[in-house]
Amino acid sequence: MSSPVLDVVPLRGMPWGTLDPFLFCVHHLDAYPEGNGRFGPTSSLEGRTLGQDFAGKDGWNMYHGRAVPGFPQHPHRGFETVTIVRRGRIDHADSLGARARFGEGDVQWLTAGAGIVHSEMFPLLEEDAPNPVELFQIWMNLPAADKLAEPHFSMLWREQIPEVLAAEGRAKIRIIAGAIDDRRAPAPPPRSWAARPEADVAIWTIDLAAGTRFRLPPASSSEVLRTLYFFDGQRVQVGPHQQAGPAALVLAADRSVNVAAGPTPVSMLLLQGRPIDEPIVQHGPFVMNTRAEIQQAMRDYQATGFGGWPFPSDEPVHGPSRARFAERPGSPRERPPG
Numbered sequence: 429m430s431s432p433v434l435d436v437v438p439l440r441g442m443p444w445g446t447l448d449p450f451l452f453c454v455h456h457l458d459a460y461p462e463g464n465g466r467f468g469p470t471s472s473l474e475g476r477t478l479g480q481d482f483a484g485k486d487g488w489n490m491y492h493g494r495a496v497p498g499f500p501q502h503p504h505r506g507f508e509t510v511t512i513v514r515r516g517r518i519d520h521a522d523s524l525g526a527r528a529r530f531g532e533g534d535v536q537w538l539t540a541g542a543g544i545v546h547s548e549m550f551p552l553l554e555e556d557a558p559n560p561v562e563l564f565q566i567w568m569n570l571p572a573a574d575k576l577a578e579p580h581f582s583m584l585w586r587e588q589i590p591e592v593l594a595a596e597g598r599a600k601i602r603i604i605a606g607a608i609d610d611r612r613a614p615a616p617p618p619r620s621w622a623a624r625p626e627a628d629v630a631i632w633t634i635d636l637a638a639g640t641r642f643r644l645p646p647a648s649s650s651e652v653l654r655t656l657y658f659f660d661g662q663r664v665q666v667g668p669h670q671q672a673g674p675a676a677l678v679l680a681a682d683r684s685v686n687v688a689a690g691p692t693p694v695s696m697l698l699l700q701g702r703p704i705d706e707p708i709v710q711h712g713p714f715v716m717n718t719r720a721e722i723q724q725a726m727r728d729y730q731a732t733g734f735g736g737w738p739f740p741s742d743e744p745v746h747g748p749s750r751a752r753f754a755e756r757p758g759s760p761r762e763r764p765p766g
Contacts, residue, residue, distance in 0.1 A: 432667045432685040439659060439674035447653040447678070448703035449621050449629070451507060451567035451715060455659055455697075458488035460497065460516075460559040463552030467496045467745045469559075493743055497561075498549035500743035503734055504540035505725045506575040506715040508568045508620055510631060511536045512604060516561030517553060520754075521744045522546035523735035524579060528754035529746050533586030534764075535604050539617040541570070541577035543725070543734035551745045564697060566631065570621060571704050572717050577619035579734075583754045584614050585764040598637035606630030606700065608645060621704060628652050630700035636664075636689040647681035647700055654681035654700040661694030 437445060443452035464470045471486065481490035490497045498519075511518065517531035523545035530536055538546070552559040570577070584604065590611040592601040603613045605622045606629060613631075616622040622629035628648045634656075636642060647654060656677045658664050663672045665688040671677065679685060681700060707717045714725040728734070754762040 431669060432680045432683045433669040433677050434680055435678040436669070436671065437676045437678075439657065439676060444657060444676060446566075446699060447655055448705065449569045449627070449701045450699050451569055451708075451710070453564060453566045453657070453697070453699065456561060456563050456565070458497065458550070458561045459486075460488050460550070460552050460561060462557060463555045463559055465555055467549075467551040467553070469497070469552055493549060496549050496551060496743055496745055498743065499547060500549070501545050501547045501737055502713060503543060503545045503729050504538075504713045505543040505729070505734075506721075507540055507570050508617070509536075509538045509540070510564075510566040510568060510604065511538075511548070512564040512566070512631075512633065514562040514564075514633075516559060516563070517551055517750070518563065519549045519551055519744065519746045520546060520581075521739055522579075522581070523733065523737055525738050525757040526581065526755065527744070527746060528581075528583060530583060530585075530752050530754070533589070533602075534752060535584040535589065536581060537584060537616055537620070538581040539570070539577060539579060539619055541575065541579045541619065543728060543732075544579040545734050545737055547743055549743050549745055553748065553750055566699065567715075568621060568629075568701075569704050569708065569715060570619070572706055574619045574621075575716060575721075580617045580619070582614075582617050583762060585752070587765045588614050594642055595637070595640045598640040599642040600635045601642065602633045604631040604633070606632070608632075621701065627702045628700065629702075630654075630698060632698040634687070634696040634698060636687070636694050636696075638689055638692050641686055641688040644679075644685050644687055644698070646684045649702075650680070650682040652681040652700060652702050654679045654698065656687070657697040657699070659695060659697065661689065662692040663690030664688065664694045664696070665690070
């Protein structure tokens, strides 16, 4: 039988390439120092291109932040963002007036739809210890019928995200979207491509201890596209294929496959879904089906600001408390369960 590994693409730089229905994926890993009491780093910012700091100096970036790392207010239309935080805290704010602080295993799933402006800041809350941040941000497309859906975000708190444990707990698979056997992820936003059962969308993080094996179950059909991103560890075996070094492995989705860690622990991300198979025209943060729709998106943003920005700062931070929460205008504050 032929190998289930159809293609191998080394992971060099960001963003990572993706297959339909995904648009791209970035893996942020920053070794931030102690906080300065104002949610920024204690280290000097000299030598950094503030507002556009992606050089990785000293193992971390300010990104578009000038005092606090992160991404000040910016618009989106026509797709979704899925933000998986493995370490650290993220502060969300948006043009609907919503705010959230989440992290340490939480996931935010945002349907930009017709248009939203949001910020994503990385407050450095610890003043006497380092503030590492690790997260994935995944962009997933919306079909033409849903590109102008009402904006919406869902919090998938870590307490709600099912885990599959195997090999006496040495293999851990977290199910952000999709299902493994009878373990199913929380519902995605209602207009998401992932909300359609026939789309067979799966987003899983996979962490294996050294020498541990896990069997990936098959997807629903060969029409589904599946990519396994091996981003941390020395070596992994996927079916008969031995992979040394980070790579995206495109798999035959309708076949189960054994995945085995080498002599060190390994971490992987799986993205899977049935293609939307529609034209994609992208201009920065706008993803539509035609050039005319992109031009309309720019006119709409210039005219309306997608609702305007209701906060006094372009990069709001939600105070010193480490408590996780989400709040939307007119609704009670949402807390993680438990």
